[in-house]
Amino acid sequence: MLCLASGGGQQGPVLAAAGARVVVFDASSSQLSRDDVVAQREGLSLTTVQGFMHDLSAFTEAQFDLIFHPVSNLFSPDILSVWTECHLVLRPGGILLAGFMNPMVYVFDTQAEPGDHMVVKFALPYSDVADRPPEMLLEMIERDHTVEFSHTLEEQIGGQLAAGFVLTHMFEDRGLEDRESGPTGRSRYFPTCMATRAVKT
Numbered sequence: 001m002l003c004l005a006s007g008g009g010q011q012g013p014v015l016a017a018a019g020a021r022v023v024v025f026d027a028s029s030s031q032l033s034r035d036d037v038v039a040q041r042e043g044l045s046l047t048t049v050q051g052f053m054h055d056l057s058a059f060t061e062a063q064f065d066l067i068f069h070p071v072s073n074l075f076s077p078d079i080l081s082v083w084t085e086c087h088l089v090l091r092p093g094g095i096l097l098a099g100f101m102n103p104m105v106y107v108f109d110t111q112a113e114p115g116d117h118m119v120v121k122f123a124l125p126y127s128d129v130a131d132r133p134p135e136m137l138l139e140m141i142e143r144d145h146t147v148e149f150s151h152t153l154e155e156q157i158g159g160q161l162a163a164g165f166v167l168t169h170m171f172e173d174r175g176l177e178d179r180e181s182g183p184t185g186r187s188r189y190f191p192t193c194m195a196t197r198a199v200k201t
Contacts, residue, residue, distance in 0.1 A: 001015065001020045001021065001022055001023070001064055001065065001066040001067065001068065002023050002025060002059070002063075002064045002066070002067045002068070002089065003015065003022060003023065003024045003025065003068050003070075004025050004053055004056075004067050004068065004069040004072075004082075004086070005025065005026055005027070005053040005069060005070070005072035005073065005075070005076075006024055006025070006026060006068060006069065006070050006072065007024055007025075007026030007028055007031030007032045007034065007035055007048070008026075008031045008034050008035070009031075009034030009035045009037060009038040011068060011070060012024035012035045012038075012039075012046050012048075013035060013038040013039055013042060013044055013046065015068065016039065016044040016045060016046045017042065017044055020066075021045075022046040022047070023046070023047045023048075023049060023059075023064075024046060024047070024048045024049070025048075025049045025050075025051060025053070025056070025058075026048075026050065026051075027050065027051065027052050027053070027075075028050075029050055032048040032049075032050060033048075035048050036048055052076075053069075053072070053073065053076055053082050053085075054076055054078060054079075054081040054082050054085060055081075055085065056085040056086070056088065056089050059089045060089070061088055061089065062089070062090065062091040062092070062094075063089050063091075064089055064090055064091065064094060065090070065091055065093075065094045065095070066090075066094060066095050066097070067086050067089075067090060067094070067095070067096045067097065067098075068097050069082075069086070069096065069097065069098040069099065070099045071099040071100055071101060071193055072099075073098075073100055073151065073156075074100070074101050074148045074149060074150070074151070075146050075147070075148060075149070076149065077127070077129075077149050079151050079155055079156070079159060080155060080159045080162070080163075082159075083159045083160050083162070083163035083165070084163045086163070086165075087163040087164050087165060087200055090200045091200070092200055092201065093199065093200065093201075094199070094200045095197060095198070095199055095200075096160070096165060096196075096197070096198045096199075096200070097195065097196075097197055098156075098160070098195065098196050098198070099193060099194070099195040100151065100156050100193070100194055100195070101150070101151075101192065101193060101194075102172075102190065102191055102192050102193060102194055103124055103125070103126075103150045103151065103152055103153060104186075104190055105150070105186060105192050106122055106124060106125075106126035106148075106150035107120055107121070107122055107123075107124060107126070108120060108121060108122075108186060109121035109122075113185045113186065116185075118186070118189065124150055124152070125149070125150045125151065125152060126148075126149070126150040127147075127148075127149045127150070128140065128147035128148050128149070129147055129149075156194070156196075157170075157196065160196065160198050164200065164201070165198035165199065165200060165201075166198060166199050166200075166201050167196055167197070167198050168197050168198065168199055169196065169197040170194065170195070170196050170197075171194065171195045171196075172191035172193070172194050172195075173191055173192070173193040173194070173195070174187040174188075174190075174191050174192060174193075
């Protein structure tokens with residue numbers, strides 16, 4: 001199975017421990033190194049490969065029977081090619097499990113959120129590159145914060161369908177939650193994350 005844009009020493013090792021033959025693919029060498037560290041520590045077998053999620057040419061056609069793609073395509077300016085590449089490397093009958101942000105998340109001002117104020121500030125589609133002031137964008141990059149891009153539901157769900165997938169399930173999650181008070185921030189008002197299960201027919 002392929003853990004797509006899923007480095008960080010979390011999902012890959014868990015799935016390997018469950019018995020899957022795992023390839024973790026990510027653009028960040030530091031994220032991939034965490035998978036290597038956890039795998040070595042726990043005596044697990046997995047492979048790490050560095051690359052960008054919109055280009056899976058490192059793999060052969062129909063190589064995988066399952067792709068796990070967590071909430072990470074917010075780091076890519078274009079996701080239609082991601083779905084096309086996923087379809088290419090999955091075998092017929094293979095499954096794509098994909099998580100993504102609710103586009104509504106990007107409408108609100110994150111700086112106002114800690115005070116529990118929901119301030120509408122941005123139009124969709126949103127991008128840190130286009131919508132943040134240059135000085136704020138530079139500060140984010142200097143803090144090693146990865147820039148984010150919103151994507152429409154048409155791109156997220158319609159893009160999978162256009163690539164040739166058949167959607168079988170869809171889920172919503174409210175994300176951040178405090179054990180005592182329940183959902184926090186934006187998640188008090190709407191689901192912040194979504195996930196789909198799709199099949200290559």
